[in-house]
Amino acid sequence: MKDEEKIYDICIVGAGFSGLVLAIKLARAGLLVCLVELNRVVGRRILSTGNGRCNFTNSRMGKDYYYSESSLDFIGDTHESLRTFLREIGVIDKALDGYYYPFTNQAKTVRDSLEAEINSLGVTVLLDNRVTDISKGDVFTVTTNRDSIKSKYVCVASGGLSAATLGSSKIGYKMAQKYKMHVTKLAPSLVGVLSKDICLKELAGVRAIGNVTYRDHSCEGEIQFNKDGVSGYPVMCISRFIGFDELDKRLSDIKLDFTPYMSEEELTSEIRDRFSSNPRATVESALLGLCNEKILSIVISYSRIYGDTAVDKLDDEDIANLVYNFKYFSINVTGTKGFDSSQVTAGGVSLQDIDTNTMESKTCKDLFFTGEVLDVDGICGGYNLTWAYTSADIAANEILKRYKN
Ligand SMILES: Cc1cc2nc3c(=O)[nH]c(=O)nc-3n(C[C@H](O)[C@H](O)[C@H](O)COP(=O)(O)OP(=O)(O)OC[C@H]3O[C@@H](n4cnc5c(N)ncnc54)[C@H](O)[C@@H]3O)c2cc1C
Missing domain, CATH: 2.40.30.10 (Translation factors)
Structure with a gap:
């Protein structure tokens, strides 16, 4: 339970991966930490990651796996640090071709271990609390739909807009704008x-x-x-x-390339060889094995050829059409399936307004931002959880430095 008069060292908005990591790192050093979460459980999103297996990091790391409008030169390789952190709370991992998962193959192991650690460290966790405002006087006041929390530092780790059913809100973006920070386009x-x-x-x-x-x-x-x-x-x-x-x-x-293992020239000569070695074959049987059978039928029909045509009836133009449709098959897209179906939100609180050595806002002292709420998104493969960790680690190091001073 929260003590009304208490001033916490830090109030963290959002008990996702980033907020939980930050809470653990700071509570271990003795800081009074309050974690506020709108869901009734912590780390709900973690359970859905990696198809329930939680692909939390990758041995191939670095800024090239991430996107942002700002420079990401500060992103290093933190995958070993993340592995060590999870190992310390009991998560044994395994790598599959450089992609790291808990050995149990269960994302629940990661979530439960994080929860057990915050409980044993005595972190105050306010569940079912939706943060609605963060204001700054002598200390910060974090207002929720049920409570008001005072703290010396605040970290916004409220995530993006993806998969709203797992818990999401615009609070991070709203607070950034309140403190005159720029929010980039979100997609x-x-x-x-x-x-x-x-x-x-x-x-x-x-x-x-x-x-x-x-x-x-x-x-x-x-x-x-x-x-x-x-x-x-x-x-x-x-x-x-x-x-x-x-x-x-x-x-x-x-554009889809159905034969990525061959160049255009190699595919042309492969088709020519197949046609000349068996001139009576139908085009469908001559091309069998180049790609999935159903795709092959589509490639042939989009090349305006009947599948049962004997290959000796085809000319150079037909071969060029086939090669084109194998290599540059065009699909007209009308958009994405939207935020609710997405795994991550691209764009966010601009790094132009964040000191990336500390994750502190440049416009509001002692206000930090970590994780997906920031304008950083990674490709598939453990990069987004690693970013949630990396940014929390940077913020934790800075806050601990100040706390010690
Ligand atoms: C289906 C799915 C699969 C994924 N798989 C992977 C994967 O295998 N590997 C990988 O690296 N990444 C994966 N991701 C992406 C990854 O889960 C996220 O990038 C990462 O969890 C972001 O961490 P975060 O702590 O910044 O945000 P979140 O995990 O989103 O945490 C933010 C927390 O803040 C809470 N919150 C929001 N607003 C408020 C408010 N107003 N008041 C209080 N609390 C609030 C939310 O409820 C949430 O718990 C996946 C995502 C999805 C949806």
């Missing part, structure tokens, strides 16, 4: 994209390896075709750009 990222293209009727349910390109952004991996659009790792990775273009009403098509 859903790591999300499926929508399309009304007729080919999806036939391709719905297909999963196939390919390369997805949107403008000058490309990513390779398993593409999933649904009746209302496309998703899967490579689509998710480029989705932030579609999200921003949707806002600006300047959407472009995505």
Whole structure:
């Protein structure tokens, strides 16, 4: 229970991964910490991460895996530090091709271990409390729908707008604006994209390896075709750009390369070889194995060729059309599936207004911001939880330095 007269050393808005990490680091050093959370449990989002397995970090780290309008030169490699932190609270991990998960394969292990640690450290946790305002006098007053908390420092770790059912609000952006900080445009990222293209009727349910390109952004991996659009790792990775273009009403098509293992020239000569070695074969059987069978049918029909045509009836133009449709298959996108379906929010509180050595606001002393609320978003693969950790770690180091002084 909260003591009405108490002045906490720090009040943290949001008990997500970032807020929990910060609370633990500061409470371990003896600071009086109050964690305020709108959900009835802490770390609810963590349970949904990595399809319930929590892919919390990656051995390939650095600023190149992140996006922001500002410089990210300050982002280093914190994946070992995060592993050590989780190991200290009992989470044993395992790596699959550089992607780290708890050994139990259960995101619940991570959430429960964080919760056990804040409980054993005596952190005050106010659940079912929605922060509505942060004001500054001699100390801060954090107002919620039920309470008012006084503290010397405040950290806003309230996350983004994604997956609202797991707990989200605009409080971080509103408070940033209240203290004259800039909030960049916000778009859903790591999300499926929508399309009304007729080919999806036939391709719905297909999963196939390919390369997805949107403008000058490309990513390779398993593409999933649904009746209302496309998703899967490579689509998710480029989705932030579609999200921003949707806002600006300047959407472009995505291009799919169904034979990413071959260049255009190699594919042309592969097709020629197949056709000349078996001139009586139908085009469908001659091209079998180049990609998923259903995709192959679509590529052939989009090249204006019947699948049962004998290959000796095809000319150079037909081959060029086939190669084009294998390598640059176009899907007209109408937008993303939106914030509710997205894993992360691209954009946020501008790093121009944050001292990235400390995570403190440049316009309001002792007010810190960490995690997804900031204008930093990572690709799939543990990068967003690592950012939530990294920013909390930077803030914790600074607050501890000041506390010691
Ligand atoms: C389905 C899904 C799968 C994902 N998988 C992965 C993955 O495998 N790996 C990875 O790295 N990332 C993954 N992410 C992204 C990752 O979960 C987030 O980037 C990360 O959790 C952000 O941490 P955070 O602490 O900044 O914000 P959050 O985890 O969003 O925490 C913010 C907290 O603040 C609370 N809050 C908000 N407003 C208020 C308010 N007004 N008052 C009080 N409390 C408030 C929220 O309820 C929430 O608990 C996934 C996301 C989703 C949705």
